[in-house]
Every structure is written in structure tokens, then in C-alpha cells.
Amino acid sequence: MRNEEVAAALYEIADLLELSSDEDRFRPISYRRAARAIEGLAEAIEDLANQGRLEQIPGVGRGIAAKIKQHLSEGKIDELAALRSRFPPGLVDIMRLPDVGPKTARRLYLELKVTNLEELRKAAEEGRLRRLKGFKERSEQNILKGIQLREATKGRFLLGYVLPIADRIVEHLRTTAPVDKVAYGGSVRRMKESVGDLDILATATDPAAVTKAFTSMPLVREVIMSGDTKSTVLVGPERIQVDLRVLEPRSWGSGLQYFTGNKDHNIKLRTIAQKMGLKLNEYGIFRGEEQVAGATEEDVYRTLGLPYIEPELREDTGEIEAAAQGALPNLVTLADIKGDLHTHTNLTDGVNTLEQMAAAARAKGYEYLGISDHSPSLRVTGGLSEEHLRIHVAHIREYSKRSPDLKLLAGTECDILGDGSLDYPDSVLKDLDYVIASVHSHFKMPEKEMTERVVRAMSNDHVDILAHPTTRKIGQRESIALDMERIMEVAADAGTVVEINAYPDRMDLNGPHAKLAKEHGVKLIVDTDSHTTAHLDFMRLGVGSARRGWLETSDVVNTMSYEEILTFFASR
DNA sequence: GCCGTTTTCGGCCCGACTGTTTTCAGTCG
Incomplete structure (x- = not known):
């Protein structure tokens, strides 16, 4: 499958087109749309090309199909090569900084001769950015912060x-x-x-x-x-x-253990070994010269007087002590998950139809799938008007009625507006099977205001789930300023389910936050935020975070059966 | 560059927010 490689080339064309001021602003959009569709394909792009079916991919027409063919056969795209020669390669990195877009990147290049992040940092540190029209000291600081964030996740x-x-x-x-x-x-x-x-x-x-x-x-x-x-x-x-x-086979367990880490977990294990008069390293556990364990990980832990510790727990955050006391959690597994409640269709910013999403969920063996398209204030996603939502809900219910195995739940991902009110009135929300609320705007509020905003949303009786609570995007956008303790207290009190969003650059809540939620008695849900059928596979990542958060099946609501979860939402 | 029950041309990704603005361009989702 060369799908990702083709998608990457199309994304790059889109980025470079944006830098060209003389370009039609809709062309990059077209390239990105095609790239996303290709990423989400289950079939190999080569197969589609060979069968002359490229133009069947939504968003791929004659022009992009020709470029894909060239990429597949020649390993290059003429237009991409031409675009690359117009700008220094570092400019795209600059364009991807928060609050910097194509226009700003272009100006930094033309007016300051800045061609990459390093030069930009230097220019900002030397106070040269503020000489530009529309730039002040504040903008310099913002850019430096953006570069710092990027570097923290560099590599x-x-x-x-x-x-x-x-x-x-x-x-x-x-x-x-x-x-x-x-x-x-x-x-x-x-x-x-x-x-x-x-x-x-x-x-x-x-x-x-x-x-x-x-x-x-x-x-x-x-x-x-x-x-x-x-x-x-x-x-x-x-x-x-x-x-x-x-x-060597006799070192398999100890080697795997050693290279799984983390470092602190390993150090603690070695200390325990030491106290027992043993030595632990990647080749095994030794008493003097004699190897006493190492063939399996179970073997290694057992020799140290411990039960097996699941890899996701190995962070030295109390798992070794819990293991010693026989108090390790019985972690939730992917097989326990019976449905996914945060998914989008092509009615808003998803790629696939309701029927395609349902078929993919059925293929995963799910009992149910929740459809949660966007609310109107998220314009670019095509957020549904009240009227369109009602039609959508009717469609979802009708499908569900006809489907004997996979059941659908009609939901929404409703925006939490700046003041903490919701993007649909209660009269609309009350008729849905469940309501997800989430923040997609006003990211820079101070903590107190932001926390009150989210608390207000959670306090709405119709809100069942708080989605991607921190709204961070790994390496791209910081978390919003939230008093997480307070959020968890309110969630526990109001019975709000908090989401572990499994979308790769969100992974929000993360493991530690999930653990915090559990400690407050909050129920969680693992959702994928799928925008294509292929995204449903992200569930595995979210379950990984849940396990890092020590969660058991009883903590995760989408381990419930369809009847149980319907009752659960209805009784809230 | 794509797309079509308003169409093969002319819309599409619009509106709010931000910072720095003195009337708005750029960014974001």
C-alpha cells in the first residue's frame, strides 16, 4: 500500500500551493480533500490505479488522478517538483507553526529572508520580527513559543x-x-x-x-x-x-522487559533484584554467574516476587507497589469494546456515508455505533442545522430499525460556545440518544474562565459526554487551560462521561488524566472521532491510553452492551 | 482542482476571533 505516500505528496502540493500568493485558494483544499480520502482508503491506491478506478475516489478527478499515476509509475510529480523549486523547504515548517499560516510564512521569507525554523527563531530572538508591519513584541513571543512546542516533540x-x-x-x-x-x-x-x-x-x-x-x-x-x-x-x-x-532464547523475556522500559520502572526492578541478592539485566536474572530467570517476562517478574505487569503500566507510577500487594487492575482490552460513539459522516466533515460507517462498524464486530456529527457553529465542517439534524436522526433511527445486528445511536458533537452554552437548544438535545459536548473555539481563555465554561456545559442535563477535554493536538496545539481536578469533580457529580479520544494527534484524555478521572469515580468512554471508516481502527490507540490510565471494563462505558448503554444514557 | 436533482460554469470555505488595526488581514476549524 502506497496510500500514505501518495497522500503525503498531495498534502505537500497543498501546502506549497498555499504559499504561492498567485494561486487559486480552492486548489489546496481540493488536494487536501483527495489526500484525506486516499488516507482513509481500505484498498491499495496501486490497485485502484491499475483498475482505472482512481476517479472513483471522492475528491479525485482527472487532474489529481494523473498526478497519482505519475507518482506511482515515476516516483515523482512534475507539479510538486516545480513548486518545491519556488520555496525553500523549511518554509512549510514555518507555515505549520500555530498562528502562522501561508501568508505570514511568505512574508517572513520575502521580507526577512527567513527560510527555516532556526532562522526564524534567531530573527525573533533578535527582535527583528517586530519591525514588520503588524508585528509586535507579543507576536515574537508567540512565534518563539510555537517553535519551542515544535522542538519538544521534534524527532x-x-x-x-x-x-x-x-x-x-x-x-x-x-x-x-x-x-x-x-x-x-x-x-x-x-x-x-x-x-x-x-x-x-x-x-x-x-x-x-x-x-x-x-x-x-x-x-x-x-x-x-x-x-x-x-x-x-x-x-x-x-x-x-x-x-x-x-x-538468545534464554534472554527473550529479560531482553523484552529491558527494552520495554520505562527506565524508572527498570531501575526499580533492578533495585528489588539487588535486595534479593540477584542481578537483573537485559540478559536475565543472575545469582552470581548462574542465570535463574530470563526466558519469559512472566519468569522475570515472578523471580522478583511479582505478578506479570502489563506494558502500559510500566511507568513507575505505583504499578510495582500495586503488583507487590496483588492490587494490579484487570485492564480493559480492545476485545471488551462493544461500540464507538464519536464518529462523523459525510453530512459534516466525515468522508463516508452513514451506511459505509455502519458497515465498517459491523465488520469490526461492534454491537453499536453512535453517529455524532457537528453542530452549526463549526461552519467549515458543515455543522448541521437543527432541521438537518432532525432529518439525520430520522435516517439513523430508520437504519437502526432495519439492522438486526448493529444498532445505531443518534447523537451529536455539539460545540461548547464561548460562554459555556451549547450550540443546540435543549429542545433539540433532548430528542437525541446521547450528546457529546466539546470545545472547538476560544482556546486561549484563562483557566478560571475556561473551567467555568466547560463546567457550565457539563451541567446541562442533556450533555452525556465531554469529548477531548484538553483539546490539545500533539506537537501542534497546547491544551486549553483547565482545572482538571475541578472538571473531574464536576463530572463525577453530574455523572458526565469523559472521553478518551483515540484520534492519533489528540489522544485526549491521556493515560495520567484517565487515571485521575478514575480516581474521582468518573466513567470514561473510548472513542475514535472517526472521519473515515479506516479511522475506526484508532480504537486500539485509545484503549492503550485507557490501559495506561489503569482502567478496567467497569470504568469504560462502551464495554456495555447496546441495551445497557441505552439504559445508561436514558437514566442520566 | 472537483463537482452536478439549482450546474459542464461557477461555486466551493464561511464566519468568528485575534492582534494590532484605525477599518482589517490572517488564521482557525
Whole structure:
């Protein structure tokens, strides 16, 4: 599947078109729409191209189809190459800073000769930005803050992006290399929402052959080092660092444990070993020279007097103590999830129809799917008017009635307006199966005001779920200023369900916040915020966050059956 | 560049907010 690669090229064309002031402002929109549709395809773009079906993709017409074909056959697109030659490559990075768009990026380039983030930082630090018309000291500070935020996540990648790559590499080695066992470790295995690199572990009798298979994978862009048991490569257009360690079978468990981390968790385990007169390292647990454990992770933990600790808990935030007391949670799993309640259709900013979304949910084996399209104030999403919502709801109910297996719930993702009021009147909200409320505007309110705003929304009796509470976008936008303790207190009091939004750049709430919610007795829901059928797969990421938050099935409302969850919302 | 029960041309992504503005351009969703 080269879908992501094609989508990336189209996104880049869109970015560069925006920088060209002489361009039609609708062209970038068209390219982005096509790129999103291609990302969401279940089929391989190559197959569609071969079958002459590219123009069946929504948003792909003759022009874009031709460019896709050129990309697939020649590995380049003439228009993209031409656009690239017009601007320095760093300009797109500048354009992606918060509060900076194409116009500002272009001016910074033309008027200050700034061509990348580093030069921009220098210009801001030297106070040169404020010389520009419309810029003051405040704008300089904002830009510096934006660069800082970007750097904090520099070289880090979204779990939602890396996890499929990890799966592919593991699968590739399993099928093409002489490995006995192979798995990924590191922060990916702990389901951290952003990860710096990828660790692959394997056992094999012929380590050199595994290393060779690893370094010659099609995905590899550069081989950094390649030894007998340890090698490092960079993969994909983002050049993500992937390390491979080939272990002896008797060290499989200890190696996997060691490379899963995190560091603090490992240090604590080694301390425990030490106190027992043992030594723990990546090769096993040793008493003197003698290896006493290491073949499996269970083996390692058991030898230290502990039950197995799930990877998502290994952050040294109390899991080792809980394990010692036999008080580890029985974590929720992906298989426990019976439905997804935060999804969009093409009536607002989703790509697929209601019927397509339902079919995809059915294919996942869900009992139910909730449709929650946007409310009117989110104009660009085509937020539904009251009248359109009523028609939509009727359509959803009619589908559900005809469907014996998968049931649909009619909901909304209703905007929380600046004053904490909701974007639909109560008379509309009361007729829905459930109501999701969320913040999409006025992000920069001070904490007190913002907290009161969200509290007011939660206090509306019709609001069932608070979606993506912090509204952060990883590496792009800071969390809004919220008193999270207060939010959780109010949620517990009002019975508001709080969402773990599994969309890769949101992952909101994150694990620690989810844990906080649980400690307040708040119920949570794991939702994908799907805008295409393919996005339903994000559930796995959200469940990862739930597990990082120590959540059990009883904490997560979409582990309930259809009847149970209907009753649950109706009784609130 | 795409698209079509208002259409093969002319709309589409509009309105609010922000910061710096003196009347608004740029950004965001």
C-alpha cells in the first residue's frame, strides 16, 4: 500500500500551493480533500490505479488522478517538483507553526529572508520580527513559543503513525527472516501517545541472517549500524530510527522487559533484584554467574516476587507497589469494546456515508455505533442545522430499525460556545440518544474562565459526554487551560462521561488524566472521532491510553452492551 | 482542482476571533 505516500505528496502540493500568493485558494483544499480520502482508503491506491478506478475516489478527478499515476509509475510529480523549486523547504515548517499560516510564512521569507525554523527563531530572538508591519513584541513571543512546542516533540512521532510500521516490521521479519520470536518493545509497546524511536526484539539461531533481513527491508532508507546482534536503521520518509536486538532464547523475556522500559520502572526492578541478592539485566536474572530467570517476562517478574505487569503500566507510577500487594487492575482490552460513539459522516466533515460507517462498524464486530456529527457553529465542517439534524436522526433511527445486528445511536458533537452554552437548544438535545459536548473555539481563555465554561456545559442535563477535554493536538496545539481536578469533580457529580479520544494527534484524555478521572469515580468512554471508516481502527490507540490510565471494563462505558448503554444514557 | 436533482460554469470555505488595526488581514476549524 502506497496510500500514505501518495497522500503525503498531495498534502505537500497543498501546502506549497498555499504559499504561492498567485494561486487559486480552492486548489489546496481540493488536494487536501483527495489526500484525506486516499488516507482513509481500505484498498491499495496501486490497485485502484491499475483498475482505472482512481476517479472513483471522492475528491479525485482527472487532474489529481494523473498526478497519482505519475507518482506511482515515476516516483515523482512534475507539479510538486516545480513548486518545491519556488520555496525553500523549511518554509512549510514555518507555515505549520500555530498562528502562522501561508501568508505570514511568505512574508517572513520575502521580507526577512527567513527560510527555516532556526532562522526564524534567531530573527525573533533578535527582535527583528517586530519591525514588520503588524508585528509586535507579543507576536515574537508567540512565534518563539510555537517553535519551542515544535522542538519538544521534534524527532517524536505519533503512536498512531508508528504502531502500524511496528506491526509491518514485525510481520516482515516473522515471514522473511529465520526468527523464532519477534516483537516490538519500547514506548510503542507501552502505548505512549508519541514515541521517539522503535525497538524490535527477536530470537534466532542465526542472528546475522536476521540482521541482514532487517537492514534490507524495503522500508529502510538508511542503515546506521549493522552488527551481529544489534543494528539500527532509519525507515520511511520521516526517517524513524528503528533498533533491532537479536537475543538468545534464554534472554527473550529479560531482553523484552529491558527494552520495554520505562527506565524508572527498570531501575526499580533492578533495585528489588539487588535486595534479593540477584542481578537483573537485559540478559536475565543472575545469582552470581548462574542465570535463574530470563526466558519469559512472566519468569522475570515472578523471580522478583511479582505478578506479570502489563506494558502500559510500566511507568513507575505505583504499578510495582500495586503488583507487590496483588492490587494490579484487570485492564480493559480492545476485545471488551462493544461500540464507538464519536464518529462523523459525510453530512459534516466525515468522508463516508452513514451506511459505509455502519458497515465498517459491523465488520469490526461492534454491537453499536453512535453517529455524532457537528453542530452549526463549526461552519467549515458543515455543522448541521437543527432541521438537518432532525432529518439525520430520522435516517439513523430508520437504519437502526432495519439492522438486526448493529444498532445505531443518534447523537451529536455539539460545540461548547464561548460562554459555556451549547450550540443546540435543549429542545433539540433532548430528542437525541446521547450528546457529546466539546470545545472547538476560544482556546486561549484563562483557566478560571475556561473551567467555568466547560463546567457550565457539563451541567446541562442533556450533555452525556465531554469529548477531548484538553483539546490539545500533539506537537501542534497546547491544551486549553483547565482545572482538571475541578472538571473531574464536576463530572463525577453530574455523572458526565469523559472521553478518551483515540484520534492519533489528540489522544485526549491521556493515560495520567484517565487515571485521575478514575480516581474521582468518573466513567470514561473510548472513542475514535472517526472521519473515515479506516479511522475506526484508532480504537486500539485509545484503549492503550485507557490501559495506561489503569482502567478496567467497569470504568469504560462502551464495554456495555447496546441495551445497557441505552439504559445508561436514558437514566442520566 | 472537483463537482452536478439549482450546474459542464461557477461555486466551493464561511464566519468568528485575534492582534494590532484605525477599518482589517490572517488564521482557525
